[in-house]
Amino acid sequence: MSIQRIAVIGLGLLGGSVGLAVGEYLPGVASTGYDADPAVREKARERGLCGTIADDPADAVRDADLVVLCVPVGAMRSAASAIAPGLSEHAIISDVGSSKQQVGHALQEELPGHHVIPAHPVAGTEQSGPEAGFASLFHQRWCILTPPEGADKAKVAELVEFWEALGSTVEVMDACxxxxxxxxxxxxxxxxxxxxxxxxxxxxxxxxxxxxxxxxxxxxxxxxxxxxxxxxxxxxxxxxxxxxxxxxxxxxxxxxxxxxxxxxxxxxxxxxxxxxxxxxxxxxxxxxxxxxxxxxxxxxxx
Amino acid sequence: MSIQRIAVIGLGLLGGSVGLAVGEYLPGVASTGYDADPAVREKARERGLCGTIADDPADAVRDADLVVLCVPVGAMRSAASAIAPGLSEHAIISDVGSSKQQVGHALQEELPGHHVIPAHPVAGTEQSGPEAGFASLFHQRWCILTPPEGADKAKVAELVEFWEALGSTVEVMDACxxxxxxxxxxxxxxxxxxxxxxxxxxxxxxxxxxxxxxxxxxxxxxxxxxxxxxxxxxxxxxxxxxxxxxxxxxxxxxxxxxxxxxxxxxxxxxxxxxxxxxxxxxxxxxxxxxxxxxxxxxxxxx
Missing domain, CATH: 1.10.3660.10 (6-phosphogluconate dehydrogenase C-terminal like domain)
Structure with a gap:
């Protein structure tokens, strides 16, 4: 897989599960996590949600091939702005938000020239926070990608491969x-x-x-x-x-x-x-x- | 327990579960079942939902100390009328219907002079039919009794004892x-x-x-x-x-x-x-x- 280093921004149920799933199903891939809440970072270190937990969002995404934003939909824009200084040019910027049109626009506006490919794994539980995640959350679940018009096809294929490795079946769909x-x-x-x-x-x-x-x-x-x-x-x-x-x-x-x-x-x-x-x-x-x-x-x- | 013989009328999810629960938790109590549908009676015999399956509703309730009507709420009146000829004077007539005011009135009108004590075990699954029942359906579930004004207190106590034996916690409440x-x-x-x-x-x-x-x-x-x-x-x-x-x-x-x-x-x-x-x-x-x-x-x- 060409994705060898991933960053997870936001370490609640979804972010924690992405981190754990990478550790379990992609053991060769390096993962770095970040959460704006220091108490969540602490808990994430205890549970080993990612290989490394960074204390700064730009540091967390440094050299990442894939960044997955796992924050509430309303916090996507500010999370994108916080990681911008650390992003590599080749990185895929994706997310796990439950609504896609507005998120896609916000990410593209904040990160012009970057490879923004929004995603939505249709999986979850009623629990939340850094203690709620588990590696198999995405097993046998659908993950919907909503690449914007003109998205790099090779990058889309890489993101499909990533979600398939976590156990999901991927569907590509218009955001609307x-x-x-x-x-x-x-x-x-x-x-x-x-x-x-x-x-x-x-x-x-x-x-x-x-x-x-x-x-x-x-x-x-x-x-x-x-x-x-x-x-x-x-x-x-x-x-x-x-x-x-x-x-x-x-x-x-x-x-x-x-x-x-x-x-x-x-x-x-x-x-x-x-x-x-x-x-x-x-x-x-x-x-x-x-x-x-x-x-x-x-x-x-x- | 003073209830030594029970009849179950209607052998779907609820009736089948009552029959199986009596077999499991009240092994000394005799049970007879009846369903208006011959195919259901056949299946009930195969699964052993009750000790005996009768082919006639009045026969099914003969000598019963307790009759439990397990038919849809809209069929309660005709089920009551069908069992009337076989009922003992001392029998408790109860049911498992999900609404209680109209059912209580219908049963009292059809069976004047009888001990009508409506009940509602708050338990169920999304499945139905004679294959759906299981003995532990009522475990750790509430069962609500709605005795009409002037109901015989000793009979109410007997019915409470019956549902408790099946694993339920009983609450007495006004039907409305x-x-x-x-x-x-x-x-x-x-x-x-x-x-x-x-x-x-x-x-x-x-x-x-x-x-x-x-x-x-x-x-x-x-x-x-x-x-x-x-x-x-x-x-x-x-x-x-x-x-x-x-x-x-x-x-x-x-x-x-x-x-x-x-x-x-x-x-x-x-x-x-x-x-x-x-x-x-x-x-x-x-x-x-x-x-x-x-x-x-x-x-x-x-």
Missing amino acids: HHDMVLAVTSHIPHLIAYTIVGTASDLEDVTRSEVIKYSAGGFRDFTRIAASDPTMWRDVFLHNQDAVLEMMDRFLGDLEAMRAAIKAGDGEAMFDLFTRTRAIRRGILEQGQDDARPDFGRGDHD | HHDMVLAVTSHIPHLIAYTIVGTASDLEDVTRSEVIKYSAGGFRDFTRIAASDPTMWRDVFLHNQDAVLEMMDRFLGDLEAMRAAIKAGDGEAMFDLFTRTRAIRRGILEQGQDDARPDFGRGDHD
Whole structure:
């Protein structure tokens, strides 16, 4: 592989996992990590998230063939500006952000003349911070690259090879289309989960303790999603506004239709929808993107 | 235990699990099962869901001390009418339905003079049918009893003892309050999950195959919930209309507020909500109602 030295900027769940995965699956590749928070750097040294942890962002990227920015989407521009003095001309600058259009523009503006190739590994957990990462996070997960027009094809191929080495399957896509797809498969589900958990915790006639007790009826899966990192998700909604609003309006329209069906006692409309949705689930199981064990009963039937 | 003979009417996920749990945890208790579908009775015999499988509902409940109706909420009235000719005077008639007010009324109307004590074990999976049940489904789960006013206290105590023997913790509650609590912890989450999966599968600019591929970003947990039994859930929404509509309107109000925050770029409002929701998750983990493993990455890091 022509990438022999990588730098990871931001050492939370994603950055830590990239560092650990390089150590595990690319043992010949040197890795240097950096995080703006000294306490995170300390923890990263303890856990050995990267071969070296630098105390300065420009030092961290010195001589790197690939720089992966693993900071919240809203911090990408300032992270790019902080590494700029140390960047080699040949380096690929990539990231792991969940929205791609605005991130791509910000990186290209901050780093003119550099090889900016945004990326989004579609993998994560509800946990965050330097203790949350693990080497196999990207296994059997998709990683979407959104190279800007005119991107160097050889550099794109190198980045594909890198993510494949970490266990991902790579797809190349237009940034605008990425933002629409992820709005529906990730951003709106998170927004809904955060909102319903908020609704439940604000009720007066149902106590918080009751909500917690009886969460096994479906609610607890929403609380898992709604435990995701607040800064990361705030930034996603601030930086993928248009696609999120468009998908949200479609969802709101469909929800209003279900509300009308319930109000009218229209069992047929409900039954139709509830049957149709099973096909999507089957597709997910067939493609190995989830596990078929009945997970509502988690831990009940080992 | 004074309950020495039980009958299970309806042998899907819940009924099958009740039968298997009695076999496992109450080995001295005789169990008879019945399902209106002959193919289900056949499968129930193969799997040994109950000690005996009867071909007639009135025969199934003959001499039973406890009858547990495990049919969809909308079929409770006709199931009650079908068993009426075989019921002993002393028998407790209970159920496992997810809504309680309308079910309680229907059972009392159909079986006047009988000991009707509705119940709702808050346990389940997204799977259904006679192959889906397992004995430990009710372990460490809550079971809510909603005895009508004037219910025989000794009979309520017997039913409590029965569910405790199956591994549940029992709570006694007013049926109306139950329906409100479950609307928010179970019914609305299911409705939301069904709806967003429907929205995603109807998109034109995002293909169904893309939705499936990139589901690891949050969506796949919704598809799991949206794979639940359509008949059961249609009946829940038809029979808990008022509480569901009330909770839905609160959720819709909150979602509109988040929409406005995204439109206005109000990061603070988002951050506040996204931080607040973590407290509920902590409560669920502390009470053992879910497992702390980072489950978004299911199967990735064993």
